[in-house]
Amino acid sequence: MxxxxxxxxxxxxxxxxxxxxxxxxxxxxxxxxxxxxxxxxxxxxxxxxxxxxxxxxxxxxxxxxxxxxxxxxxxxxxGIGTEATPHPLQTAFIEEGSVQCGYCIPGIIVAAKVLLDENPDPTDSDIRVALSGNLCRCTGYTRIFSAIHKAAQVMREGAQKNG
Amino acid sequence: MLPRFELYQPTTLPEALGMLSETGGNVRPFAGGTNLIPDLRGGREQARKFVSLAGLDDLRFTRFANGRVEIGSLTTVSDLHRSHEVLRNAPALHASATAFAGHMVRCTATIAGNICYGSPSADLLPPLLSLDANVTLASAAGLRILPLSRFNLGYKQTALKPGEMMTQISWPQPARGTVQLFYKLGLRKGDAISVISAAVSLTLKQMVCTHARIALGSVAATVVRAERAEALLLGRELTEKLIGEAAELAADASAPIDDLRASKEYRLHTARVLVRRLLRQAAEGPGEAGSTRRSTEG
Missing domain, CATH: 3.10.20.30 (Beta-grasp domain)
Structure with a gap:
């Protein structure tokens, strides 16, 4: 061996x-x-x-x-964001109350980050496909979806300001 | 913990084929690993020598040229899902790639891995079978090309010989106006194994069927073609009555089992329903992108 x-x-x-x-x-x-x-x-x-x-x-x-x-x-x-400099996704998850037990969240932030890098304005259906490999048994996903939409909006507005 | 095993990491195809042949056939190709790793962990995989194909970047491609489609064996399911050419030219295959497992698995799992694992619930197989795909198998001794319909021989049994690996999947571009549809029925709309799946490829000229392929997944030991239903459709007008008869014949082509996902009776019933639904949809015309999106969305 x-x-x-x-x-x-x-x-x-x-x-x-x-x-x-x-x-x-x-x-x-x-x-x-x-x-x-x-x-x-x-x-x-x-x-x-x-x-x-x-x-x-x-x-x-x-x-x-x-x-x-x-x-x-x-x-x-x-690596996506720190407590001092959180990624818009991490901020939105806190603000929207998207986290309950929290165990699935590191994986969900990762899947959502890859989605938003590719698609700055995802539909619910796009999010569903991107998160199809992430299970959350607490939240029912509703607030996870609203946080991803919110982060996408924050990032689009940021891109406009900087552009 | 995974059991101990040896892992070879070639960077070229000849090197990989050499490694697969040298060790006397008890070494297996390792592509995405999304089935092999859980099988190793669960004690269902006995091999302890693997050749990783991850270094063979040349086998990751999609080509649409000269009336043929060629897909490299290490193309990931996510590559298929992201490809606009796959969506345009092979919408049923695209729908199956979208309905496949979950996002992270799609980013790792390969087209050849899905075929070579030999499961009757392989999502990509019904569309590929309905496209009359061929598979190219390579060994140190050379290449051979087999129709996909002669590759999956039984439950997890394939025509792959020791020392061989799949390098390419190809098919002729269907005639203009061919409607390609796929539907996966799972217990959930994502991250699920199919209870049953169906793919249809149908060419209609003034509602007369000039080409028909119907393939069903999770209804027998392998993915099957409903050849009697196809023959019935050929040269005839696609009426509601004919669609009903074809759906009956398609259900006859299946020999499902009871398992934890569904009963035999349910699968027979849904085989009929899915084929009828897809044929009706084909009769209505290709519609938007020509494919059913309901694979992931209700």
């Missing part, structure tokens, strides 16, 4: 070298190295709690082998 090797990942802008076995998932090596903001849910690709942005695409980190992610750029919910 092959043994562990060092893989290179740029996580939230910081270059890391992490030891990973062939059977290590991206989720495991992120959490084992302090990135516990990435949540472990179903480990089957159903719930989306472990979603991260890998080279611009939202993926389930539980279904991504660490070796295959070698050399990639990873963004977690912490």
């Amino acid at each position: 092959e043994t562990s090797k060092a893989i290179k990942l740029k996580v939230n802008g910081k270059q890391l070298e992490l030891l990973a076995a062939p059977n290590s998932t991206l989720l495991e090596i992120l959490r084992n190295n302090g990135h516990v903001e990435v949540k472990c849910g179903c480990e089957k690709g159903d719930c989306g709690a472990c979603a991260v942005i890998l080279d611009g695409e939202a993926v389930d980190s539980c279904l991504t082998l660490a070796w295959i992610a070698d050399g990639s750029e990873v963004q977690t919910v912490k």
Whole structure:
């Protein structure tokens, strides 16, 4: 059997070298190295709690082998915004009261961020397709949708001002 | 924790084919991994040597040229969903890619992985079968091309031989005016495995059917074509009576099972309903984008 090797990942802008076995998932090596903001849910690709942005695409980190992610750029919910400088999505989720238990939220922010990067003015239907891999058992999604619409509006207005 | 396994990471196709043949056939290609990883975790996958195809970027493409469509085997489901050319030229396939699992899985899962896993509930298979797709299989010894209808042989059994991997899926561009439709019935509208799915590809000239393909998913050990229903439609006017008869014959082509998602009886009933609905929709004309959007939206 092959043994562990060092893989290179740029996580939230910081270059890391992490030891990973062939059977290590991206989720495991992120959490084992302090990135516990990435949540472990179903480990089957159903719930989306472990979603991260890998080279611009939202993926389930539980279904991504660490070796295959070698050399990639990873963004977690912490890389999207901080408490001091939150992303408009994070602000809108707080303002709209979109969070109950909160476990699914890191993955939902990730999926919503990728959506808004591609589509600055999504319809409910666009949001439904983008969030189709994220399960939330608390909220019923209504306030999650209103927060995404609100963040999209804030970002569009910001883009207009800056443009 | 995943069980221990070996992972080879080639960067070219010849290198990958070499690795697949050298190890005597007990090594498996690993594409998106969205089925393999849960199967490894759940003890359903026994292989312990894999060749990762993630480095073979050349196999990720969609081409529409010279009357043919060619899709590279490592094209992700999300690539299909995002492609305007797929939406325009293969709307049923586009609808199936939109109804497929959830967003993150779509970004990782590949077209070839969906085909080669060999599940009768594979969302992309009914549209591809209705398009008369061929699959290209490569090994160190060379290439062979098979009709997709001869690739899926049984439940999780395919024509893929040890040392082989799929490199391309292709089909002839359907005649102008061909209506392509897909409907997935799941327990939810997203992140669900199909209870039953159906794809129809129909060419009509003044309401007379000149070409018909009907494919059904999750109704037998493999995705099936309703060939007797297709033959009935050919050369005839698409009337309500004919649609009803074709729907009956399509249900006859299915041999569903009871499982946790639905009963055999429900699947037989819905096979009839879905085929009737799609044929009626085809008779009404292609409409907007020619495809059913109800795969993800009620």
